[in-house]
Amino acid sequence: MDESQKKSERVPELDSVDWAILELLQVDATIPNKDIAAKVGIAASTCLERIKRMRRNGTITATRAHVLPSLLGRGEQAFLGIQVRPHARETANDFVQKALALPETLALYNVSGNDDYLVHVAVANSTELQSLIIDKLLALPQVVHCRTQLIFVEPWVAPLRHR
Numbered sequence: 001m002d003e004s005q006k007k008s009e010r011v012p013e014l015d016s017v018d019w020a021i022l023e024l025l026q027v028d029a030t031i032p033n034k035d036i037a038a039k040v041g042i043a044a045s046t047c048l049e050r051i052k053r054m055r056r057n058g059t060i061t062a063t064r065a066h067v068l069p070s071l072l073g074r075g076e077q078a079f080l081g082i083q084v085r086p087h088a089r090e091t092a093n094d095f096v097q098k099a100l101a102l103p104e105t106l107a108l109y110n111v112s113g114n115d116d117y118l119v120h121v122a123v124a125n126s127t128e129l130q131s132l133i134i135d136k137l138l139a140l141p142q143v144v145h146c147r148t149q150l151i152f153v154e155p156w157v158a159p160l161r162h163r
Helices: 003-009 016-027 033-040 044-056 089-101 126-137
Strands: 076-084 105-110 117-123 143-151
Touching: 016 033, 016 044, 033 044, 076 089, 076 126, 089 105, 089 117, 117 126, 126 143
Parallel strands: none
Antiparallel strands: 076 117, 076 143, 105 117
């Protein structure tokens, strides 16, 4: 069991203020601590301690910059539904390692249903997408099928909210 699985099994207790802080950080992780504190109605020092606690307990795992692939010459995105065989841990681990090493890969999900994996990729154009599929993915011995879904609009992302 990897570290992220261990942390996900222990559900930290969060109150409504913690959730409000998380929502703000998910929308803009660069928001200054004093601004977060003002928006949720607590002292800046208390806010900072809450954020540190959520980092320690694994609630907040990283702070990332969202980059628009289209502004960096990768204007076409797609989801690739991948089937691998045989269904064995070694096969899965090998595929995951190789798929994540591809510079076109933005995200990789292990899913249920017809596909085993869903790979989110960004490429310059359809020729590059075809090359990625034929020359890189279908060339892997464990990949037996690839289904392509083009993404027409940049993803809409909503913050995880308190239920």
